[in-house]
Amino acid sequence: MADAQDYEKLETSNAQTIAQFAEDERGFVGRLQHRLHLTPSLVPLIVLVLAIIVFGILLGSKFFSPFALTLILQQVAIVGIVGAAQSLVILTAGIDLSVGAIMVLSSVVMGQFTFRYGLPVEVAVACGLLCGSLCGFINGWLVAVMKLPPFIVTLGMWQIILATNFLYSANETIRSQDIATEAPLLQFFGTTLTIGADEAGRGGANFTYGVIFLVALVLALTYVLRETAWGRHVYAVGDDPEAAELSGVRVKRTLISVYMLSGLICAFAGWALIGRIGSVSPTSGQLANIESITAVVIGGISLFGGRGSVLGMLFGALIVGVFTLGLRLLGADAQWTYLLIGLLIIAAVAVDQWIRRVSN
């Protein structure tokens, strides 16, 4: 019965002449396309740079000044931090509708623990961060262990956390002045570094600690996602959880850790929020969900999981920030700005898709 396989045997004696297609030589455009394809976050970056250039030309120094540009950074800081949390979850093919609620509840916990119970502010902050992680853990447990769809889990948790927030805080605001005198640590992320202001202290580049935290967070997450085993597992789980499980990833543990980390980041966002608005207000953050998801999607992260980078999300958030401020400065009124941002969301993604298509 062996003779039929002789035709196969013959082959193996053949020397290992390695078959190799000729590399296709291309010009600059080709190499650029290839680069874009390999680094998807380049695409939103290009859109961002183009947007800044266009608004810079249209508006001149009013827009293209250190003051206005760093203002955008400040305005997107909260959305960016929450967007980082959202990115992690979306990379696992989930979605987190409760990010805004977790953020607000955490900030309320920090505030109330300090002012209502008189705890040292450091302890209160730690409790707030713990609270965020706990909310994240519940999300993660329901998604990973109970195998419920993330959308519905976080939709439910959104309502639960928000209602808890209102019930617990009794809708009471803690005023900025009180915080500044009694617990300035809560406003830590609001501290501003100003570079190059005029004598009166106006203009110049303003970096709040919140902005610096955002940038550091995005860089750290980029490193973790690219360079550690945990990061690869996050991508694998988002890509195909069944295949990941079969090839040795602890899918449940990875999912729970992602949701917990997301909750923790949201709690940091809550802290940064106190820095930004000065006060602790239980009604903030209602739009954080939709804004963070917008940033993530414009940033090129696939809602089906496994593809995209946190850096892209940051550019996505900045694109929205640039358009919002740019359009307002151009004199568009609030409703028109709203409409144009809608158009530009679609246009930004269309450009992105177009570039990707060309490079394929």
Add this chain to the structure above:
Amino acid sequence: MADAQDYEKLETSNAQTIAQFAEDERGFVGRLQHRLHLTPSLVPLIVLVLAIIVFGILLGSKFFSPFALTLILQQVAIVGIVGAAQSLVILTAGIDLSVGAIMVLSSVVMGQFTFRYGLPVEVAVACGLLCGSLCGFINGWLVAVMKLPPFIVTLGMWQIILATNFLYSANETIRSQDIATEAPLLQFFGTTLTIGADEAGRGGANFTYGVIFLVALVLALTYVLRETAWGRHVYAVGDDPEAAELSGVRVKRTLISVYMLSGLICAFAGWALIGRIGSVSPTSGQLANIESITAVVIGGISLFGGRGSVLGMLFGALIVGVFTLGLRLLGADAQWTYLLIGLLIIAAVAVDQWIRRVSN
């Protein structure tokens, strides 16, 4: 070279003794499980019936009366109609965040065309329906032809349509009294059929035409999705668009038709909305998105497309309606109600998942 295949040849002469596994005999539970597995919409139906029974026991005739039960139907009519549109889109693995905006814009068009331009009300209604379909077409075109992600397309369109709505309507409400005297057709879906009221016209079962339309729509869509080629194509596209394309489905055409139909249904929802609230109000419908998605997901339709039924969505909407009314009648305050509804959303889906798991 043929001899190696002799072992194969031998086989084919063998008579067609058909290999068949023994059918596994099971008891009642087994058959029920199997039934649940085959008809996924049974699961939300069971949750619904249980919820009605529990609230009926807790609240007695206040809840378990024709009046209260039909009231729930009226309260979910709009969400249900929008949910039907949402279901279609979600079955294709998309999502439509613009449903609420399309609904409101269509109702504003119907109202303004009648009152601002003095068009005959039939023409104005037709224009409203056309407007909805057109919005749907734009969504569909961007998704199918431009290949943009549905989430981002409808997010952008949501903002665009809503801003258009505010700009066009100048935020003006058309009053119920004016509509009733000048263009009663706009309130058509508000017409109520009362069965079994007392002499004073109170109590009894109240069915508005809107409710009847909802039921008819759901039945019609169920038929179309199950029994026509188009319906099978919708499922195939949602399941795996590439495979559908390769096996001969006109994916683009199917997608565009789905979004257009969804837009048209939203326009009908806009018409029904006028019937429900009496007036034409440009600020209505802000929550239609999230509520319709909630209904769809509780109804067991997969957000990843291709699985679930419109009937399930209807039960999903009713579950939310029953809980909302039941909890309010039990005297829970609004925040507690939200909190409990959040819990119940998660619980309903957990039960659903549990039943599915057992039946596997």
Add this chain to the structure above:
Amino acid sequence: ASHSVSTCLITKTDTNPFFVKMREGAAAKAEELGVELKTFAGKIDGDHETQVAAIETCIADGAKGILITASDSSSIVSSVQQARDAGLLVIALDTPLTPIDAADATFATDNFLAGELIGKWAAASLGADAASAKIGLLNLGVSQPTVGVLRNQGFLQGFGIELGNPNKWGDETDPRIVGNDVTAGTEEGGRKAMENLLAKDSEINMVYTINEPSAAGAYEALKSIGRENDVLIVSVDGGCPGVQNVADGVIGATSQQYPLLMASKGIEAIAAWAKDGTKPTFSEGKNFFDTGVALVTDKPAEGIESISVKEGMDKCWG
């Protein structure tokens, strides 16, 4: 105690402290009079359908009366009619219905007057500078809810700016107006809107805000660039943190409203109606019961009646 009389309170939202206090006022009064109270609210400002559903629920529940702050003052009318037809007493709180007689009674503040008071005060405080003021207007939302429009237009009228369409903000042509932006009535929105306007013109020196949280947010934006002392902020509401902010110099002046009063009066009226069928009466010369509005500031301007911050603190809510 078993409550024979049941009432409903339906507010626009139950997260805004204004409505929270209204609910507390109602609850306290209801407790005192032995009336059962159920509260309802829209999920967001402008959430009209939930209010309609709430009215239906109240009817199904057999309530004697409804207190409502309508999200959409004219759209709610048919539902209100339905409730009245079912024998319920309906009282509009804070926001009058259109037409105003669609409700059995209205207990409200005059929001236009509230705006006008701070407008006049601001013009007087700026004195000669008013003619060259640079004004930023921080409104509620793009859907232009009535309350927001009334306060905004009242402020402009009081300040001496010619109005365009009085039912709409944003169509004024006065060059002193730098721009409008929306805040959603929150600190976050207030800060962002203020930043946007500052980027447009950093010389803004007069800011109108829809409520005190957005004023606090605007102040943070100014503080971050060191201009908190050369900009005058005015606001409306009179919540305790807001009045405290007037004391601290964050806000120049605010128009104080009295939600607790509205709510407790409303509960009293329904209790009376349930007892013997008496309907509430109106304030003299008005077609509604005015629960009043007072300008709170420690820098009174000539010819404009105001109360001191201390007095404001005594009457404040939330």
Add this chain to the structure above:
Amino acid sequence: MEPILKGRNLVKRYGKVTALDSCDFDLMPGEILAVIGDNGAGKSTLIKTISGAVIPDAGSIYIEGKEVKFTSPIQARAHGIETVYQTLAMSPALSIADNMFMGREIKKEGFMGTIFRQLDRKKMETLAREKLTELGLMTIQNINQAVETLSGGQRQGVAVARAAAFGSKVIILDEPTAALGVKESRKVLELIQDVKARGIPIILISHNMPHVFEVADRIHIHRLGKRLCVIDPKDYTMSDAVAFMTGAKEPPSEAIAA
């Protein structure tokens, strides 16, 4: 004789990879043409350009001498070209019957069909069962079973049955027996002969040399994105074919000209 299907200078690049590199291709009427080649040689890409699933970057395709430009598989199907893709192209959540009739559903007769456009499920199910029985795929218990619950081999059987049932001009099979059992593979080979007997030409991609040499009239050897040569299985041994395919031997010059 004019080829029924002809490809000239087909080029397809994926990023850096050139999957098709000026590839030619000929299918004669009524023949079984086998396409063999190493993994990644570009065989699947070649047949995808022919079936409209991939649009080539350059080159032209002719059906019975007339140039055609397919932009979707539906157009190729309208020309009677039916394909079983290596990835099978089925909707996992739908039933076997639904999948077999996807895109060419049968409507009920009478007004239920014309007005209400109702599908004739019974007829489709009967036909589907018939086709599967022909292939001997009888371990499938339920024609309404979702495709995702089938074993890998069962899925492949369904895909082959679909192509055989509907192909009218050309049938393309990309590794149709890869996951099939001995018995089932046999059935597919028989089916290929049946189809050929009906006068319909077949393109068969396979790594199974005995199968290829058993049924093929001509063998197209693909290497590095190109047609290396075309040989007659009667003139060469399997060892020769494998040697050409892997580059161990130079192909004869007359085969290159063929």
Add this chain to the structure above:
Amino acid sequence: MEPILKGRNLVKRYGKVTALDSCDFDLMPGEILAVIGDNGAGKSTLIKTISGAVIPDAGSIYIEGKEVKFTSPIQARAHGIETVYQTLAMSPALSIADNMFMGREIKKEGFMGTIFRQLDRKKMETLAREKLTELGLMTIQNINQAVETLSGGQRQGVAVARAAAFGSKVIILDEPTAALGVKESRKVLELIQDVKARGIPIILISHNMPHVFEVADRIHIHRLGKRLCVIDPKDYTMSDAVAFMTGAKEPPSEAIAA
């Protein structure tokens, strides 16, 4: 001799279908055991219960005589059981190297590895390339290519290379050569022999009878969810095996007892 891996009375139902019906199973140390059977006979289900990917409804599994209960494939891997699934189980968007080292990544040495937990990409890439070269999968140009851009056969090659590189006690291969070319299949068979020479037993599921008869020490014939019999390839012909498998012939009683 004690079997290294033993299954007794394994049962697995999917809804109405009984995929495993009181199935027994034995793998002896150092042997190559082939599992053959019709499509849908339950072969994949059997090996999934052994590799922890599916939890059986009933029955027990023993490793070296000790009962084990796997609830996840990770546990089986921890016991040195490495599996190539029919569906391959790879993350399409990740690179070849990422996929090969999924779940057992190599960290950098020094504090970058211990504190910052940085992966040693270079080492992983070098190792991955080595393994692929051993299999002769050299048409893969770039070890950082996403798996989704590979041809079907290339993917299979990567999966086999992964199992061969890491299996220490048992290697299970579910149709490892189904999509492979002649040359590549050959390499896999050689690899199987190599692994056996290292003393590691192998379970091979295949529909390719010549391959099975070439490498197997014993052949487990699976039919209708059960082990029908176990035969020695030296005592029977391929025709016999196929006849048993399809029910055309009764298996000899001594084989059933085996």
